[in-house]
Amino acid sequence: YTPAMFGPDGEALPNARAFEYVEETVRGWYPAEQVDVQSFSADTRDDEPLRGKNLILTLPGQLRPDEVVILSAHLDSTAREAPEQYAPGAEDNASGSATLLEVARLLQGQSFERTLRIIWFTGEEQGLLGSAAYVAGLADPGAVVGVVNLDMFGYDSDGDRCFEIHAGTLPESQQVAECFARSAAEYGQELERFDLLTERAIGGSDHGSFWKAGIGAVEILEDMFENNLPEGCPSRDPNPNYHTENDTADQINPDSAIRIARTALAAVMAMAVPAAAPAAEPASTTGAVRMAQPRLLQPLPLPVNAVCGVTSTVDGLLGAVTLDSWSGWVRRLSGADPVVVGGQTTTILSRYSRYLFNGTSPAYDYVLEQVAAWYPQAWIEEDPFQYTVTGEEWKNLVLTIPGSVTPETVVMLTAHLDSTAGGIPVAHAAPGADDNATGAAVLLEAARVLRSSAQDGGPFPNTLRLVWFTGEEQGLVGSRAYANDHDLAGVTGVVNVDMIGFDSDNDRCFELHVGDLPQSDRVGRCLVESIAAYDLDLTLDYLTTGATGRSDHASFWDHEVGAVEVLENLFYHALPGGCSNADGNPHYHSDTDTIAYINLTTS
Known part of the structure; x- marks a missing residue:
């Protein structure tokens, strides 16, 4: 919960040191110059002042460093009752934040043509405040090739492995959506069904901040809504534990979630365009978003702003x-x-x-x-x-x-x-x-x-x-x-x-x-x-x-x-x-x- 992670004096409450944990973990993998913390202050939806921070990991591009691909998720959680005391947020959104951690772990030593930026936002539950601050600080929004935002994808009670891609109406967003869809087909291991939403897409997560700036972005979300799309999800399957103290890890379907995590890795790698042979994989295997190394750096022929390269x-x-x-x-x-x-x-x-x-x-x-x-x-x-x-x-x-x-x-x-x-x-x-x-x-x-x-x-x-x-x-x-x-x-x-x-x-x-x-x-x-x-x-x-x-x-x-x-x-x-x-x-x-x-x- 963002107010708990950054209390009135800027210090985290003892039970809310999540930001510190993620920051320390990432700094243990990457040089200091690649890890940045962006502080922000903003008013919440209730006009309450809020302080927060975004954690930004940058893998500089080797050939086109001014072109940026972003993988994002909000780190913060909430609960309807006493969120400062207990808001586990396993699905919303530890599922997304954990994927960013695993991607960061796996990409140690890898290089790309474009710059790849991995961002943990906070203040999302109070009105997308962290992502709004980040977008407002962009010197050149046009440099962002595309954004994949992960928010709630761990719940799958019916086991149909179906999810939603919220792309909106920007052509640039639809290109990113197509990239993700193809990555699902190539690397998702039977992750074949999804609802691709354009006019009916929602902008209620951090991708919405990028849409407002005209930047191509998509949200990857569980099968939350009844969209009735041909060949899409057969029925809605929302998490009944959303924004409650019951949103815990035992409610996550790991078989489905790992496939979406793997797809996210494949999609952003393809968009960033691998630029060199893979380095040795880190010794740790904790978490296991695993892909065979020979395929790890095989780019997919995705939309032109991904692999086919409008340059x-x-x-x-x-x-x-x-x-x-x-x-x-x-x-x-x-x-x-x-x-x-x-x-x-x-x-x-x-x-x-x-x-x-x-x-x-x-x-x-x-x-x-x-x-x-x-x-x-x-x-x-x-x-x-x-x-x-x-x-x-x-x-x-x-x-x-x-x-x-x-x-x-x-x-x-x-x-x-x-x-x-x-x-x-x-x-x-x-x-x-x-x-x-x-x-x-x-x-x-x-x-x-x-x-x-x-x-x-x-x-x-x-x-x-x-x-x-x-x-x-x-x-x-x-x-x-x-x-x-x-x-x-x-x-x-x-x-x-x-x-x-x-x-x-x-x-x-x-x-x-x-x-x-x-x-x-x-x-x-x-x-x-x-x-x-x-x-x-x-x-x-x-x-x-x-x-x-x-x-x-x-x-x-x-x-x-x-x-x-x-x-x-x-x-x-x-x-x-x-x-x-x-x-x-x-x-x-x-x-x-x-x-x-x-x-x-x-x-």
Whole structure:
């Protein structure tokens, strides 16, 4: 009870030394400069003066320290009768405060891209006074990426493991809610049902102070209300001991509570973005919000303000992508414009795989010369494989831009360079402007734009690998060879671009072939959220069970690596909010697949 923890003279009553206990515990784990106490004075709902303190633990961000993720809970309790004497508050809100303690214990030695702040508020029961004081003291409220506030989640008498996420109507809050929901699915261990509340959300806990400042925040709460949401909680299950002396630990359902605690840890870690390999876990195992260490630092593909990363770095790079430059790559790769290879001017008439490596087509050498002019030789690999039908040696071209923090974690952007055309001499007429000069051009433009930021080392924490595959038209030969011959353990996601140029109806709708691997869904969600984050004005069909495996992404599916294919609107899937019809390129695999039929604005 806040008046008992900070009495008239500022000293805690003998039976109310909770703040001191938590502060001493946290200071035993972290350096003094990371632990701060914020004192405040305010009037309660009853216009009584109140003194209180907030305890703030800060884990400074390594790459984006000015962007802040907050995990919070109120430490104080109350009871309807004599709260200064006995107000155990096991659920309200020792459940939340204990989770913060366990998170703080587990995160010793961990580092993140963003700053992670863990805050125990007081004065909540008197009108959110501690959180209001904290928000009022923020120099830049816009620096707060998101807040997860934990308040009462231990009671679950019916054992249905259902809870409420109070998100409100701020888009930023709904992003945080989606992050928490996905973390529940990934790490909650059968924590699958919840009520996600927007217009009907309540602001009666400390998240409400952040809402008032326009900061994205959610409250995680037991199944307290009858919300009647489809696939949500089947019935309300409020704690009858709320705000009484009977709110004790024996009323807590630990099986449900531990799952929510684990989810909170996963969610804030994903939002803060792990930046380094995990340090050794502290020796103590008290409390046991345990997660296997190999998974502890695996980021989830959550809303863009969490993992997919709306940053000035990405925004600036996207601004450097130009229509003239990108379309220029398509024109040269498809023979519309000449190229210079080995000092000689020539034209690419075909990119059929055999002719890439027997001196007939200069396309492979052209791409290699472009990349070699921009990047150190050590970052470029010509990856050979055998086309077993003829015994010929073909190659994939691989550009690896090493990560600056976690280079062992690899993200791949891929496209097949080769082309074909049916029923004609493909050595002379397989322009493949759509299939797949459009995809190969994406990789060239990406390499061009990234080259300046990569001069002093990689621009991203993780490694980025660009691969131009060949042999795709012969049955994904190049990508299968790559996937079979390389260690894919560190590959966290693959985006494969294959045919993105045709859009005759100008609806800017495309297909994202995700498949049924959870790893691929994470990549797909990140791509979808990036469309909204960067205002790219596109719609899509998000395909799981109906996804095709007819391009190079499927080679990664075979190894259970998360991969997606980005494809023009080739089929009609009748998905709600998706493409309204099929808009397949009639020039597919023909000598008329030229840039004349490419919608440059969409692609």
